[in-house]
Amino acid sequence: MMLQLCYASERIESEQDLLQELSDILTTARNFNQQHQIHDVLYYSHGKFFQCLEGQAEVVENLFQSISRDARHHKILRFKDTIVEQSHFSKWSMKYVHKHSEISSLFSRLGWAQFEPHALQPLQLAEFLKILYRLEENQASLASPKGYKQRGYIPYF
Numbered sequence: 001m002m003l004q005l006c007y008a009s010e011r012i013e014s015e016q017d018l019l020q021e022l023s024d025i026l027t028t029a030r031n032f033n034q035q036h037q038i039h040d041v042l043y044y045s046h047g048k049f050f051q052c053l054e055g056q057a058e059v060v061e062n063l064f065q066s067i068s069r070d071a072r073h074h075k076i077l078r079f080k081d082t083i084v085e086q087s088h089f090s091k092w093s094m095k096y097v098h099k100h101s102e103i104s105s106l107f108s109r110l111g112w113a114q115f116e117p118h119a120l121q122p123l124q125l126a127e128f129l130k131i132l133y134r135l136e137e138n139q140a141s142l143a144s145p146k147g148y149k150q151r152g153y154i155p156y157f
């Protein structure tokens, strides 16, 4: 039995390049999560994060406290915790999923023009999670093609 803790938050714009920031978060998270048997998924789109942490309750709770204090995001909304039999992300210490058409379709079906994780009601959250459980991880999106900024083209965000 493990705790599943999900939250939504909003990125705080910074000087730092988004791809670099995501890559830094993944590096920190993978080291820590692996050592503490935490498995999770992180989704980022339209300036918003959605993360779902799974692991031993106390460890997850402590990690969430430090994530909540992280100056890279704010407007943190914690959804209702649930207990899960086993992790949905056991293959990963952190599964990163980038902006995906299936998720965009879900949100437009729900009536939002863009990714609005703060607005999710419980059944909608369950639907969103089901997609995240199933989607392939995609880290390739974090490898920023050289010079893409100069071309004014941001591939995935």
Ligand SMILES: Cc1cc2nc3c(=O)[nH]c(=O)nc-3n(C[C@H](O)[C@H](O)[C@H](O)COP(=O)(O)O)c2cc1C
Binding pocket: 025, 028, 029, 030, 032, 033, 040, 042, 049, 051, 063, 066, 067, 068, 070, 072, 073, 094
């Ligand atoms: C959106 C987001 C998700 C994060 N997810 C994790 C995570 O899963 N595991 C982790 O160890 N750190 C994660 N971090 C980083 C933590 O917030 C924090 O930097 C890290 O726990 C080190 O905290 P400390 O400097 O208070 O020790 C995340 C940060 C952000 C902004």
